[in-house]
Amino acid sequence: MAETAPISADFAPWEAPDAKPIIQFKNVTKRFGDFTAIDDLTIDIFPQEFFSLLGPSGCGKTTMMRMLAGFESPTEGTILLDGQDIAPVPPNKRAVNMMFQSYALFPHLSVSDNIAFGLKRDGLSKDKIADRVEEMLKLVQLSQFASRKPHQISGGQRQRVALARSLAKAPKLLLLDEPLGALDKKLRQETQFELMDIQEKTGTTFVIVTHDQEEAMTVSSRVAVMDHGKIIQVATPQQIYEEPNSVYVADFIGDVNIIRGTAKRADGDHVHITFAADHAPLIAATKRDIAEGSEVALAIRPEKIAISTEKPEDRNNAIQGKVLDIAYLGNISTYHVELPGGAVVKAQTANTRRVHRRSFTWDDSVWLSWTDTAGAVLVE
Incomplete structure (x- = not known):
C-alpha cells in the first residue's frame, strides 16, 4: 500500500464546495419496531477524515456504524460510499472494515497470522500476504512480536494487532467501535496519539464511536454530537467546545457553567443578560441574532472565569460569592462558588507551582469575573 500525502494542518474538505464526500447519509431513518434509532439523518463524511460519533448510550451512534458495516439496513433513505448505494452490497463485499472493542483476535493464531487472516481468505499469494503483514507490523511497531500469541502481549499491543488486521485489506473506511474502552486511562491517552499517527500515515477514513468526550476531542477532525x-x-x-450550538452540546462536552436569563440587545454584537433582580446585567458578545426579550443561556467554561479577592476593575462581568467547595486535581483546582441567589458557579485555576498556599479557601468571599467574549450565548 502506497503511503498517502500527510494531512495538512488546514485540512477542512467540508468547507470546500467542490469536495466529494466518501460517505453520504441521505435522509436515513432506522426503526426497530416502534423505536426510531436514527431519525431522518443527513450528513457527509470526507476522505481522510477522523470522524467521531459522540453521544450517550442509546443516541444512535452504534446503529449508524452498523448500517455502514452492513449489519443493519436503513428503514428509509440512502447511504452512499464513494457515490455507490451500499444497501445491496453484503458486509464482506464492502470496502469497509470494522474494529471491535473486544478486538476479536484468534487466541490460537500468532500476531502475524491474525493480521494475515483476511488476506488469506481473499486468496492472495503467500508472497503478497507476507509483504503486507510485514508492512502492517511495521506500521503498528510490532515486528518483534510477530510470532507471539495474543495472550503473550499487552492490552495495548493487542489493540494494535486488531488495528493492523483491520487495515491489512486497505479498506476505504475503517469503523472503530469504542476501540480503546478496554485500556487503562494512561495507555488509552497514549494510544489515541498512535491511532492519529496511523490514520494520517495510511490516509484511511476513520469513523469512531465513543462516549468519551476527551477521546473524541483529541483524535477527531470533526465530531458529531x-x-x-x-x-x-x-x-x-x-468549534464544538468554544461555539456550541445548544445547551445540550455545551453541557455534554467538558465542564461548563450555564447561567440563564433574559437578553436585551446592546451596541454592536453584544447583548445584556438579566439573570438576577439584584445584580447588574451580564454583557456578552455574540454573532447570533438574538431577539429582544429572548430567554437565553450563557455557557462559560470554568477555566475562562477568573477568581480574586478584590473586585476587578477591568472587566464588565463580575459577581461576588462564597467558596463552597474546592476540588484539587493536581494540575488544576476547581472552586465551587455559591452566589447570593444560591446558584453555584465553577472557576478553575492552574496550579503552576509545585508547593503553594491556596489564595482562597472554604467560606472565603471571592469575586468571579470574565470577559465579554468568554461565554457562548445560546437561545433556549
Missing part, C-alpha cells in the same frame, strides 16, 4: 437519533451539532473539536 448525537441525541435521540439526531445529530445536534457536527463541527471541529474547537
Whole structure:
C-alpha cells in the first residue's frame, strides 16, 4: 500500500464546495419496531477524515456504524460510499472494515497470522500476504512480536494487532467501535496519539464511536454530537467546545457553567443578560441574532472565569460569592462558588507551582469575573 500525502494542518474538505464526500447519509431513518434509532439523518463524511460519533448510550451512534458495516439496513433513505448505494452490497463485499472493542483476535493464531487472516481468505499469494503483514507490523511497531500469541502481549499491543488486521485489506473506511474502552486511562491517552499517527500515515477514513468526550476531542477532525437519533451539532473539536450550538452540546462536552436569563440587545454584537433582580446585567458578545426579550443561556467554561479577592476593575462581568467547595486535581483546582441567589458557579485555576498556599479557601468571599467574549450565548 502506497503511503498517502500527510494531512495538512488546514485540512477542512467540508468547507470546500467542490469536495466529494466518501460517505453520504441521505435522509436515513432506522426503526426497530416502534423505536426510531436514527431519525431522518443527513450528513457527509470526507476522505481522510477522523470522524467521531459522540453521544450517550442509546443516541444512535452504534446503529449508524452498523448500517455502514452492513449489519443493519436503513428503514428509509440512502447511504452512499464513494457515490455507490451500499444497501445491496453484503458486509464482506464492502470496502469497509470494522474494529471491535473486544478486538476479536484468534487466541490460537500468532500476531502475524491474525493480521494475515483476511488476506488469506481473499486468496492472495503467500508472497503478497507476507509483504503486507510485514508492512502492517511495521506500521503498528510490532515486528518483534510477530510470532507471539495474543495472550503473550499487552492490552495495548493487542489493540494494535486488531488495528493492523483491520487495515491489512486497505479498506476505504475503517469503523472503530469504542476501540480503546478496554485500556487503562494512561495507555488509552497514549494510544489515541498512535491511532492519529496511523490514520494520517495510511490516509484511511476513520469513523469512531465513543462516549468519551476527551477521546473524541483529541483524535477527531470533526465530531458529531448525537441525541435521540439526531445529530445536534457536527463541527471541529474547537468549534464544538468554544461555539456550541445548544445547551445540550455545551453541557455534554467538558465542564461548563450555564447561567440563564433574559437578553436585551446592546451596541454592536453584544447583548445584556438579566439573570438576577439584584445584580447588574451580564454583557456578552455574540454573532447570533438574538431577539429582544429572548430567554437565553450563557455557557462559560470554568477555566475562562477568573477568581480574586478584590473586585476587578477591568472587566464588565463580575459577581461576588462564597467558596463552597474546592476540588484539587493536581494540575488544576476547581472552586465551587455559591452566589447570593444560591446558584453555584465553577472557576478553575492552574496550579503552576509545585508547593503553594491556596489564595482562597472554604467560606472565603471571592469575586468571579470574565470577559465579554468568554461565554457562548445560546437561545433556549
